[in-house]
Amino acid sequence: MNNFQFHNPTRIVFGEGSADRIGELASSYGKTVLLVYGGGSIKSTGLYERTIKQLKESGITFYELPGIEPNPRLSTVNKGIDICREHGVDFILAVGGGSVIDASKAIAAGALYDGDVWDFFVGKASIQQALPIGTVLTLAATGSEMNGSTVISHWEEKLKRGAGSAHLYPRFSILDPSLTYSVPRNHTVYGSVDIMSHVFEQYFSLTTNTPLQERFCESILQTVIENVEPALANPNDAAARANLMWCGTMALNGGQISLGMQNDWASHGIEHEVSAIYDIPHGAGLAIIFPNWMRYVYKQRPDRFAQYATRVWGIDPAGKSEDELALAGIQATRDFFTRIGAESKLADFGIGDDQLDRMAEEAVRYGAIGSFKRLEKDDVREILRMSL
Amino acid sequence: MNNFQFHNPTRIVFGEGSADRIGELASSYGKTVLLVYGGGSIKSTGLYERTIKQLKESGITFYELPGIEPNPRLSTVNKGIDICREHGVDFILAVGGGSVIDASKAIAAGALYDGDVWDFFVGKASIQQALPIGTVLTLAATGSEMNGSTVISHWEEKLKRGAGSAHLYPRFSILDPSLTYSVPRNHTVYGSVDIMSHVFEQYFSLTTNTPLQERFCESILQTVIENVEPALANPNDAAARANLMWCGTMALNGGQISLGMQNDWASHGIEHEVSAIYDIPHGAGLAIIFPNWMRYVYKQRPDRFAQYATRVWGIDPAGKSEDELALAGIQATRDFFTRIGAESKLADFGIGDDQLDRMAEEAVRYGAIGSFKRLEKDDVREILRMSL
Structure with missing residues (x-):
């Protein structure tokens, strides 16, 4: 066994019905939220409505970044960063699977970085800070809901790269297994x-x-x-x-x-x-x-x-x-x-x-x-x- | 499986030699430290000297509470609370096994409580805050180094009771297996x-x-x-x-x-x-x-x-x-x-x-x-x- 360090501060809220706590948890971290999601499945399942209803009831101002790709793209991440900067977003809520969470992490790091977020993925810079994020998981897969890693793709250059930082651990992750019933x-x-x-x-x-x-x-x-x-x-x-x-x-x-x-x-x-x-x-x-x-x-x-x-x-x-x-x-x-x-x-x-x-x-x-x-x-x- | 929540913020520093990081870690949390330990085995093994040397080199002012019993007693916990109040202790460093850590947690909660710390153990009050603590573990046993529980004994009344709180999770725990070589x-x-x-x-x-x-x-x-x-x-x-x-x-x-x-x-x-x-x-x-x-x-x-x-x-x-x-x-x-x-x-x-x-x-x-x-x-x- 080698020496190691371990520190995982993510709060897990697990179980059927835990998705009813989105508003309560998000509002304890932010007032101006970027809601990040994917291809629209959260709309067909009703999770989208369930989420924004809670955000509204919690008095949260929110902006939306839909359309995160299965292999999330740098160009989309940059859109999210722009929204964060323009509107003074102070918390990112990822509702989706690993791609949505990974994109949210990249946005969280990029929003507070005075340079190109891709720098983090090619070793030009290391992540020193990030906006806090929370997640509502809809797919059992990547573990991104309880770690500090993110992988995104630079589509034009055909590159897919990862980055990691202690700053990227979600503050909370809602793990409601019933949200995965509708997964194809x-x-x-x-x-x-x-x-x-x-x-x-x-x-x-x-x-x-x-x-x-x-x-x-x-x-x-x-x-x-x-x-x-x-x-x-x-x-x-x-x-x-x-x-x-x-x-x-x-x-x-x-x-x-x-x-x-x-x-x-x-x-x-x-x-x-x-x-x-x-x-x-x-x-x-x-x-x-x-x-x-x-x-x-x-x-x-x-x-x-x-x-x-x-x-x-x-x-x-x-x-x-x-x-x-x-x-x-x-x-x-x-x-x-x-x-x-x-x-x-x-x-x-x-x-x-x-x-x-x-x-x-x-x-x-x-x-x-x-x-x-x-x-x-x-x-x-x-x-x-x-x-x- | 029932619904659950989980949040464990303790930082683990594991491995031979990790006990050389006591000063560095303690000084990131406190300037005035209460050093808590047990029956003196840390003196015979040299860990005591190793600890205070690091505390001194890190510019930490520290007070000592030796003599924590294998079943730590309320009376000893109260001594620790008195030291914390008298000297404005802002961090507690537990060097020992589960008993030392449990006593330190009780002291940490009691020092910020305007009442009898035993209240927490008989259900009269719940822990709302606690001084931060760190641990240097010398015995593989209780898990107290990475949880929010403590058990102490009211010796005069022959009662042994537990209490728990999210506030009692150690900020860090140093797990150096070589410290356990000398365990009887x-x-x-x-x-x-x-x-x-x-x-x-x-x-x-x-x-x-x-x-x-x-x-x-x-x-x-x-x-x-x-x-x-x-x-x-x-x-x-x-x-x-x-x-x-x-x-x-x-x-x-x-x-x-x-x-x-x-x-x-x-x-x-x-x-x-x-x-x-x-x-x-x-x-x-x-x-x-x-x-x-x-x-x-x-x-x-x-x-x-x-x-x-x-x-x-x-x-x-x-x-x-x-x-x-x-x-x-x-x-x-x-x-x-x-x-x-x-x-x-x-x-x-x-x-x-x-x-x-x-x-x-x-x-x-x-x-x-x-x-x-x-x-x-x-x-x-x-x-x-x-x-x-």
């Missing part, structure tokens, strides 16, 4: 893949002596695996939706499940290059890339992959070598993703091999990626090739 | 029993649909079980000490592992009555009482106890009824506590049956206790009788 089937799938992928990035680590952390990771993986199919079979399954939502938050709340472990994040880096160019859903990209990353790297530490196979997938180790177990666990992962309806290859999105070089090049733009196995450009290209 | 063997044992008991209080719950929470609980139990004997065999085992320390914190950090689950806490209530009268170590009392509580209540939910037996103790369910499995898991618990050297009956402390009535009466002073099975006075007396 494929987003339930992609969100679940995303949750599992966040755990993978932490669990497949070279750090030794982390038994509690490994078990926390395995706990989330097992619970997601148990609950995805019930949620798909019955979208209003309150138990499954609640479990997926809490798994999503715990999977990436400032790295709490893996404190003291070196994380990897190469697969996310590779996926970002794919969706930066092709704009495919993040979870879909991860479902394609992760099993191939696993196959490419498992020999770094077959014991961890064997443990994964037995503990998470319940694969009987009897008569199997460590490598065989490891590969069986990887195959179980691939099979599960396929069974729940996630894509298995880039070709499923019509993606061919013409941009492999560019994506590999961009992935290692700042140097080799990953820590479980350091990946150079050729490694990334090979993983992408395996994913075709 | 029996306190390593009792601390580990305490950690496991905290999990039991959360895990044996009537709440349904909490698969992630149950697995988090099981993760801690398994990890403690794996690491106690290595730590006893080699007190300087860095890996075992680090794992026990992190288990202790995660086991009771504002209930994070069991959010949305109804907790029980009857066994703690019963143990408090024993140690209030006989002043035995808290962990020792829990090791005696908990297996008997389990035997008394398991029929409320044999499925949870059967799950405990199979998942935590690896007991093969083949050919066993649910009740048999449950009882096997309880016996495994008892056997483990005995194997690591914890007492198994009150008689081991020379405690007879003459105060059973009084203890049972006091335990239900405010009504029946526990939620897994509501325990009336007769139930408590029976569990105590089984523990003789």
